[in-house]
Amino acid sequence: MTHTTTDQPARRPSGAIVPVLAFAGIVVAVMQTLLVPVIKDLPQLLSTSPSNATWVLTSTLLSGAVATPIMGRLGDLYGKRRMLLASLAVMVVGALISGFTSTVLPVIVGRALQGFAMGAIPLGIGLMRDMLPRERLGSAMALMSSSIGVGGGLALPAAALVAQHADWHVLFFGAAGLGALSIVLTLLVVPESEARAKGSFDLLGALGLSAGLVLLLLPITKGSDWGWASATTLGLFAAAVVVLLLWGLLELRLSAPLVDLRTTARREVLLTNLASIMVGVSFYVVTLVLPQLLQLPAATGYGLGQSMVVAGLCVAPLGLTMMFTAPVYARLSAKYGPKVTLILGLLIIGLGYGGGLGLMDTAWQTVITSVVLGAGIGLAYSSLPALIVGAVPASETGAANGLNTLMRSIGTSVSSAVIGMVLANTANHVDGLAIPTLHGFQVSFLIATCAVAVGLALALFLPKPDRAPQLRASSEEEANLKRAEEALRGFRGRVLDAGGAPVARAKVTLIDRRGRQAGATLSAEDGSYVLAVPAEGPYVLAARAAGHAPLASSATHHGDDHPVDLDLSLPGETVSA
Structure with a gap:
C-alpha cells in the first residue's frame, strides 16, 4: 500500500x-x-x-x-x-x-x-x-x-x-x-x-601497498643519513619499484x-x-x-x-x-x-x-x-x-x-x-x-x-571544470539531473531511508493535478534528485526503491524560477504477506 x-x-x-x-x-x-x-x-x-x-x-x-x-x-x-x-x-x-x-x-x-x-x-x-x-x-x-x-x-x-x-x-x-x-x-x-x-x-593489496610505500619512503627520509648513492638507499628504491609494479598488476586483476x-x-x-x-x-x-x-x-x-x-x-x-x-x-x-x-x-x-x-x-x-x-x-x-x-x-x-x-x-x-x-x-x-x-x-x-x-x-592540463559544488555526473541519470537543475524551475532534494541515509537509484515520479506523469528521474549516488515542472500548481512526487515501501508526497510549485526543496524519506523495508 x-x-x-x-x-x-x-x-x-x-x-x-x-x-x-x-x-x-x-x-x-x-x-x-x-x-x-x-x-x-x-x-x-x-x-x-x-x-x-x-x-x-x-x-x-x-x-x-x-x-x-x-x-x-x-x-x-x-x-x-x-x-x-x-x-x-x-x-x-x-x-x-x-x-x-x-x-x-x-x-x-x-x-x-x-x-x-x-x-x-x-x-x-x-x-x-x-x-x-x-x-x-x-x-x-x-x-x-x-x-x-x-x-x-x-x-x-x-x-x-x-x-x-x-x-x-x-x-x-x-x-x-x-x-x-x-x-x-x-x-x-x-x-x-x-x-x-x-x-x-x-588484504593482499593492502600488504603489497604497505610494503611498497615503506620501501619507497624509507630511502627518501633516510637517504641523507645513509648516503644517496649507498647500496642500501639504491637497493630500497629498486625494491620499491618492483613491489609497487607487482602490486599494480595484482590490483588490476x-x-x-x-x-x-x-x-x-x-x-x-x-x-x-x-x-x-x-x-x-x-x-x-x-x-x-x-x-x-x-x-x-x-x-x-x-x-x-x-x-x-x-x-x-x-x-x-x-x-x-x-x-x-x-x-x-x-x-x-x-x-x-x-x-x-x-x-x-x-x-x-x-x-x-x-x-x-x-x-x-x-x-x-x-x-x-x-x-x-x-x-x-x-x-x-x-x-x-x-x-x-x-x-x-x-x-x-x-x-x-x-x-x-x-x-x-x-x-x-x-x-x-x-x-x-x-x-x-x-x-x-x-x-x-x-x-x-x-x-x-x-x-x-x-x-x-x-x-x-x-x-x-x-x-x-586538467579537464575543463564543472562549476563547484556540483559533482561530476557519473551516469546518464546524473547528467539528466544536472540539466534539469540548470532549469531551476521545479523540485529538488534527496531521497533518504528511514535512518536519514541517502538512497541511490530510487525512481522519483512527478504527477500533476490530473494524475498524469509530468516527469521522472533516478536519484544520484548521494540520493539527490531534480525534476523540472511544466507549470505552476499542486503536484505529487512518488518515490520508490528496492527494499523500501513506496512514498507519495504532495507539494506545490508557484511557477517562479526558484526550485522547491523537498526531501523524500522512504519508509522501512517492505513486508511480504
Whole structure:
C-alpha cells in the first residue's frame, strides 16, 4: 500500500557535523606537528643517537602513509564514522604510550600508532559527501582539507610554549586529550553514513601497498643519513619499484581492489594526484625554513635571533590564513570551478616564495611570507578533494581521497628529504655544529618555487571544470539531473531511508493535478534528485526503491524560477504477506 504524506519536513544533517569533522582534522595536524619545536633536542631527551632519534618522526610518516589509503577503503566498505573513530582511538593510545616513557623504542612505537590518525582527513571528506547537500559541500570539504595546515600552524607556537616552560611529555598528553575530545564529539554529533562500497577488503593489496610505500619512503627520509648513492638507499628504491609494479598488476586483476587503478589513471584524477605532490612539497618547505631562520642567532649576520615561541607565532599565520581561505574558496569555486582555484592557489604560492627570497631580514617580513603562502596553500589544498570527488563514484570517495592525501604526504616527505640535504650541504660548521646558511634557505625557497611551477603545469592540463559544488555526473541519470537543475524551475532534494541515509537509484515520479506523469528521474549516488515542472500548481512526487515501501508526497510549485526543496524519506523495508 502507498504511504501518503503532505509537505513532509526535510531531514537535514546537524550543522555541527562540519566543525566536528574539521576539528578531527586539526587534531591530526597537531599530532603531526607537536614535536617540531623539540626536534633538535630529541637525541638528548631520549638518550640516544641523532640517527635513532629521527625514527621518532620517520615512524609517524611511514604509518600515516600506509594507513591513509587503507582506512579510506575500510571506511567505504564498513562505515566511515566507524573507521574515523578507530583512527582517533589508535592515535590516543599511541600518544599515551609516548607520554609515559623517555626511552626511544616505546616512543617510536607510540608515534607509529599516532600516524594512523592520518586517515581521518579522507574519512571526514567522505562523510561530508554522503551527508551534506550540494550547496554546502564545497566549503565543507575546503575546511576539512585545510584543517591539516590550520592545526599545524596553531600547534607550532602552542607546542613551543609547552616545550619551553613544561616537561616535553605534556605535548603527548595534550594530543591524547584533544584526540579523546574529538572522539566524544564525533560520537555525539556525527551519524554513520549508510553508503557502502561493494566487495570485500583486499588484504593482499593492502600488504603489497604497505610494503611498497615503506620501501619507497624509507630511502627518501633516510637517504641523507645513509648516503644517496649507498647500496642500501639504491637497493630500497629498486625494491620499491618492483613491489609497487607487482602490486599494480595484482590490483588490476581484482574486481574489488584496494585502489581502483583504472579510476586513478583517469586524466583528472592522475593530474590532481601529481599536483598534490607538488603542493605537499611547497607546504613543507616554509615550515622547515622559517622557524630555523627566525631562531638562528643575529650574530650570524642573517639569523633573526627570536625565541622558540616567537618563531612559532611568526609562522602561525600560515595556518590561520588557510582557515580563512575556506569560505573564499567556496565562493570562487562555485563561480569558476576547483581547477581555477587550484591554479590561483599555486600562483599565490609562487608569489609567496618568490617574494620571500627578498623578505628574510626581519621577523615581520616572515609574517607577510606566512600569510601569502597560507592563502595560496589554503586555496590549493581546498581544491584537491573537490577535484577528486567530482571525478570518482561516491562508493570510492574514501579510498580516492585517501590516495590523494597520501600523495600530499609523499610530497612533504620528498620536501623534508631534499631541503634537509640542501641545508646540510650548504651549512657552515662551527665547533662541530652545522649552521644553515642564508644561501641554503634561498635555494630551498627556489626549489619550492620550481615545485609550484610543475604543479601549475599539471593543473593547466586538467579537464575543463564543472562549476563547484556540483559533482561530476557519473551516469546518464546524473547528467539528466544536472540539466534539469540548470532549469531551476521545479523540485529538488534527496531521497533518504528511514535512518536519514541517502538512497541511490530510487525512481522519483512527478504527477500533476490530473494524475498524469509530468516527469521522472533516478536519484544520484548521494540520493539527490531534480525534476523540472511544466507549470505552476499542486503536484505529487512518488518515490520508490528496492527494499523500501513506496512514498507519495504532495507539494506545490508557484511557477517562479526558484526550485522547491523537498526531501523524500522512504519508509522501512517492505513486508511480504
